[in-house]
Amino acid sequence: MRTMIMSLNNWPRRKNNEYIFQSTEEAFFFANLALDKPDVISSLKRGRAIALKNISQERVAGFPNLQRMMDLAVKAQFFRECLEEVDRIKKEVPKDDKA
Numbered sequence: 422m423r424t425m426i427m428s429l430n431n432w433p434r435r436k437n438n439e440y441i442f443q444s445t446e447e448a449f450f451f452a453n454l455a456l457d458k459p460d461v462i463s464s465l466k467r468g469r470a471i472a473l474k475n476i477s478q479e480r481v482a483g484f485p486n487l488q489r490m491m492d493l494a495v496k497a498q499f500f501r502e503c504l505e506e507v508d509r510i511k512k513e514v515p516k517d518d519k520a
Contacts, residue, residue, distance in 0.1 A: 429454050429461060439468045442499035452506035462507060469500035 426432055432451065433441040440461075442448045455461040472493045479485045479493070 427454075429458065438464075440465065442496075442503065445499070445502050448499045448503040449506045452503045452510060455503070456507060456510055462504070465500050465504055469497050469504070472497035472500065 429451075432454075435441060440451065442451065455465070476490055476493045476497070479490050
């Protein structure tokens with residue numbers, strides 16, 4: 422059984438302080454925790470931009486590492502899903518109902 426992380430402070434991170442997602446479900450759950458945290462959301466945007474830039478750099482390399490490109494693509498995808506879920510929730514919840 423997996424332990425449910427209920428705080429952003431306890432969320433697993435890489436050495437460069439990027440958040441780690443292992444599934445779409447985790448990305449969606451994280452979106453609920455990060456909803457009103459602009460610094461966390463900007464960190465996700467930055468992480469996705471870096472992953473996409475690294476994919477582009479790997480693509481033009483003489484012998485691109487396809488596994489690294491796949492890992493970066495998955496990371497960028499999870500960041501995108503999390504950011505889209507944040508946007509969806511913000512549209513869904515009226516501003517008057519926010520706590």
